[in-house]
Amino acid sequence: MGDVTHARGGEEVARxxxxxxxxxxxxxxxxxxLFGAVFxxxxxxxxxxxxVVALFFAVYTAHVKDGYVDFHVRGEDDDHPLSASACRRAxxxxTAGFLAALVGIWVTSGPGAVAITAPTWALGxxxxxxxxxxxxxxxAGYPTGIALALLGGYYAQAGELTPAVLGLAGVFLLFLSGIKVVDDAQDYDYDRSIGKRTVAVVLGPRGAYRAAYALMATGMVAVVLLALGLRGIPPSAGLASLVFGVVALVARRAExxxxxxxxxxxxxxxxxxLVAAVWFRPLG
Structure with missing residues (x-):
């Protein structure tokens, strides 16, 4: 088998x-x-x-590995552009790109930034x-990666973690986990048939939706509380909850x-x- 399932040649491999x-x-x-850096x-x-380069390679690793497993190992997908050997080389x-970026992070930001960033590759x-x-x-795998991305971006600049950035990372973990529960509900029947224990499979579709919106609501309330109670987070950051809350209310009625x-x-x-609130601080 060549580098790709259906194509040959350098240009097609690159695509x-x-x-x-x-x-x-x-x-x-x-x-x-980048938000962590700005913050x-x-x-x-x-x-x-x-x-950013390190995270790119971490997420790219996740995408390649996921496609490899779904097509070449589990047989879930109907097609995949890369052969098994090409997936392994990718x-x-x-991984080499990620490790090279980690070396650069060590040089520019120290071992603490490396310790926060390294788990993102493992998650992927x-x-x-x-x-x-x-x-x-x-x-929680992908949301945890986002939270670590925020913390790592902040630490690479500041050389420390503060209660404010830890609180925001927790918010991202909560509301993104809620979104992931809704996303997984799309595959409820298939996941149940293969024994994949997503929240929807464990709680049922209705229970999963309740859990998802509880997670998102908790995250939105937490943003407001952080904006009101923690130094470093501007009060205008609470507007992010309002914006997302409107979208969540519309989404609740959708399939x-x-x-x-x-x-x-x-x-x-x-x-x-959040970026606008931190960057411009319109309320002082």
Missing amino acids: ALLSQVHPVFMLPPLAAS AGQVAPAAAALH LLGS YFHAPQLDTHTVGAT PELATMLLIRGSYLFLAV
Whole structure:
């Protein structure tokens, strides 16, 4: 078998490799890293860039490994652009890129930033088939990666973690876990048939929706409390909860696929409002 399932040649191989960059899932951790840098105050471009590069390779590892497992191991997908051997080489390349970025982070930001960033690769590599078959791993794996991206981006600039950034990382973990529960509900029948214990399989679709919106609501309330009670988070950050809350109310009446699409885009708006609040501090 060649480098790709249906294609041959360098250009087609390059396209197949690029096909494993999924912007919907790639952009949030990169944006969270940059938000962490902005939240820290003064941004050192080299440190910020190295952290973003490391996260790119961590998420790319997750995408390649997930596709490899779903098509070549589990047989869940009907097609995949990369052969099994090409997947393994892509994983070696992305891991090498991640390790090189970690060396740069060590030089520019120290071992603490490396310690926070290194687990993102492990989350990506072990997502399938280890973490995604269990309730906590399937639900919280990606949100945990986003939270670590925020913390790592902040630490790479500030050299420390504060209660404010830890609180915001917890918020991201909560409301993104809620979105992931809704996303997994799309595959309830299939996941149940193969024994994949997502929240929807464990609690049923209705119970999963209640749990998902409880997680998201808790996260939104936490943002308001943090904005009112913690130094470093401007009061205007509470507006992010209002924006996401409106989207969540609309999504609650939609079927799982549309709800997931709305909630993911709502999370982009949530992050955009947080960035604007931290950057411009309109309320002082």
